[in-house]
Amino acid sequence: MSNQPTPRRAAVLWTGGKDCALAMHMSMQAGVCIDCLVTFAPTNARFRSHPLHIMQSQTNAIGRPWQRMEIVEPYFDSYRQALARLRDERGIGCVVTGDIAEVDGHPNWIRQCAEGLGIDVATPLWGMDRAEMLDALVSESFVAVITAVKLSALDSAWIGRQIDRRTADELLDLQESRGVDACGENGEFHTMVVNAPFFARGVDLAIAGTVSEGERAYAKYVEPDCLQR
CATH class of the missing domain: 3.40.50.620 (HUPs)
Known part of the structure; x- marks a missing residue:
C-alpha cells in the first residue's frame, strides 16, 4: 500500500x-x-x-x-x-x-x-513577473484574445488582438512608459482563451465588432462554434 x-x-x-x-x-x-x-x-x-x-x-x-x-x-x-x-x-x-x-x-x-x-x-501565478507570465503564455502556445479594454489605458483597436510575442512586447513597453499593467491586473484589459495545451480543440470567439460603454469598450460576439485543431 x-x-x-x-x-x-x-x-x-x-x-x-x-x-x-x-x-x-x-x-x-x-x-x-x-x-x-x-x-x-x-x-x-x-x-x-x-x-x-x-x-x-x-x-x-x-x-x-x-x-x-x-x-x-x-x-x-x-x-x-x-x-x-x-x-x-x-x-x-x-x-x-x-x-x-x-x-x-x-x-x-x-x-x-x-x-x-x-x-x-x-495561487500559482502570485508574484510572477509580468514579462515572465506573458512569455509563458506565448511559449506554451496559449491563444488568448483581448476582449475588453479600459479606454484610459488602451483604445478599442486592441480588442480582438491575440497575445502573441508582438502584443506582449507592446504591453511591456506601455508598462514601462505609461504604467499600464502588462497583464491587465488593474483592469486595463481582459482576455478570453480560445486554445491552450489542455484544450482538446480550439474555440471560435467570433468577434463581430466592438461597443463602448462609458470608460470601457467590449467585443461584440457572434455565437461561437468549436473548431477542430
Whole structure:
C-alpha cells in the first residue's frame, strides 16, 4: 500500500481568461487533481468581458465539469456558502485562482472567504513577473484574445488582438512608459482563451465588432462554434 497522501480534489475558479487558464495549466503540470471548473456569478451579472456562452464552449473543449454558482449579497457569506458546497458536494479540498497580486492594496478575497473551511487556496501565478507570465503564455502556445479594454489605458483597436510575442512586447513597453499593467491586473484589459495545451480543440470567439460603454469598450460576439485543431 502506498504511503503517498491522496491528492486533494481541486476546483479552478474559471473566468475564461488568460490568468485562470495559465494557473490551471501550471497546477496540472504540478500534479494537482483538477475535478472541475467553477464560475461565481452574481445575480444579473452581464459578464461583458467574459461571456458565459463562451465559457461553456471552453469547458466543453477542456472536458471538465463546469459549475456556475450564483452569488448574492452579502457577498462574503455567499462566497463562503458556495465554497462549502464545493467541499461537501464534490469533495473539493483546494481551489486554484489566477490571482497575480493584491489589487489596490486589498488582500486575496478568495483566501479570506475560504478561511476556516478546510479548503486550500492555490495561487500559482502570485508574484510572477509580468514579462515572465506573458512569455509563458506565448511559449506554451496559449491563444488568448483581448476582449475588453479600459479606454484610459488602451483604445478599442486592441480588442480582438491575440497575445502573441508582438502584443506582449507592446504591453511591456506601455508598462514601462505609461504604467499600464502588462497583464491587465488593474483592469486595463481582459482576455478570453480560445486554445491552450489542455484544450482538446480550439474555440471560435467570433468577434463581430466592438461597443463602448462609458470608460470601457467590449467585443461584440457572434455565437461561437468549436473548431477542430
